[in-house]
Amino acid sequence: xxxxIIYAHPNAExxxxxxxxxxxxxLRRQKHEVVVRxxxxxxxxxxxxxxxxxxxxxxxxxxxxxxxxEYIAWAEAVTFIYPIWWxxxxxxxxxxxxxxxxxxxxxxxxxxxxxxxxxxxxxxxxNSHGKSKIEYQExxxxxxxxxxxxxxxxxxxxxxxxxxFFFDRADRVTAETIEGxxxxxxxxxxx
Numbered sequence: 767x768x769x770x771i772i773y774a775h776p777n778a779e780x781x782x783x784x785x786x787x788x789x790x791x792x793l794r795r796q797k798h799e800v801v802v803r804x805x806x807x808x809x810x811x812x813x814x815x816x817x818x819x820x821x822x823x824x825x826x827x828x829x830x831x832x833x834x835x836e837y838i839a840w841a842e843a844v845t846f847i848y849p850i851w852w853x854x855x856x857x858x859x860x861x862x863x864x865x866x867x868x869x870x871x872x873x874x875x876x877x878x879x880x881x882x883x884x885x886x887x888x889x890x891x892x893n894s895h896g897k898s899k900i901e902y903q904e905x906x907x908x909x910x911x912x913x914x915x916x917x918x919x920x921x922x923x924x925x926x927x928x929x930x931f932f933f934d935r936a937d938r939v940t941a942e943t944i945e946g947x948x949x950x951x952x953x954x955x956x957x
Contacts, residue, residue, distance in 0.1 A: 769793050770841035771802045774848040774859040781894050781936050781944065786847050788948045789892075792955050801837055805858045812861020822868040834866045843888040844925065849936070850895035853907060855915070863919055872923040882924025889925035890954065891915065894936035908932065929954045 771789060775782040786802065793800045805812075811830070821827055827835065838844065848859045855863075867873070873882050893911070895902070902908040916927050931954075933939075933947050 768799045768840055768842045769801070769845065770837050770843070771800065771845045771847065772805070772859075772862065773802060774805045774856050774862070776806045780849075781933070781939065782847050782849055782892070784944065784948070785892050785894075785933075785951060788951055789845060789847075789955060792952045796955070801841070803834065803837060805862055810858055810862060812858045812865070814861065814864040818865055818868075822870065825870050827865075827868060827871075831865050831868070834862070835868075835871050838866065838872075838884065838887075841887060843890070843928075845890040845892065846920075847892045850893050850911065850932075853911070867919070867923055880922070882922055885924035885926075887925050889920050889927045891920070891927065891930040892933075892951065893931065894933045896937045897934060899932065899934045902932070902934070 771786060773782070773786050777783065790800055790802065818827070818831075846859070848855050854860070870883075872884055873880060875881070897907075899908065902911075911932070912930060916930055920927050931947075931951065
């Protein structure tokens with residue numbers, strides 16, 4: 767299987783980086799083709815410009831955006847790995863979505879009806895956050911995050927969300943808990 771990992775965390779010592787490594791390892795061990803797009807390492811420009819917006823409606827994108835779209839078109843499964851900061855994805859990931867998941871590539875409207883153009887591709891989302899799951903459940907943040915990302919972005923564009931992981935209290939987690947999380951992730955990719 768062709769698997770794309772889109773990763774957004776600036777710290778190579780982070781929990782998110784550990785998750786990325788675990789996923790890469792299991793996928794390669796299973797003989798999948800794997801491509802990783804580390805947005806910070808790429809110094810990806812997240813700013814959607816007026817030029818971008820004008821070009822998207824005409825199917826014109828920059829070479830950098832076209833390259834990212836080619837990776838997505840190539841992939842059969844896409845994993846998004848990023849922390850939850852201020853109850854959302856990091857700006858660099860949001861900018862990636864804004865610029866790369868453009869009209870005519872990721873979605874379009876046919877006679878006023880929205881159509882996701884990335885159908886047939888599996889998606890996995892892995893998030894870490896500082897609050898506890900209980901705190902997020904009590905205020906409805908867990909459902910809000912799923913609504914805005916899973917429904918509002920990924921399934922809107924046609925992706926089939928297989929799993930969405932939320933790993934809580936990431937800033938004060940034990941080694942034992944991390945190993946449990948890694949096992950949970952690896953199990954989701956076991957074929």
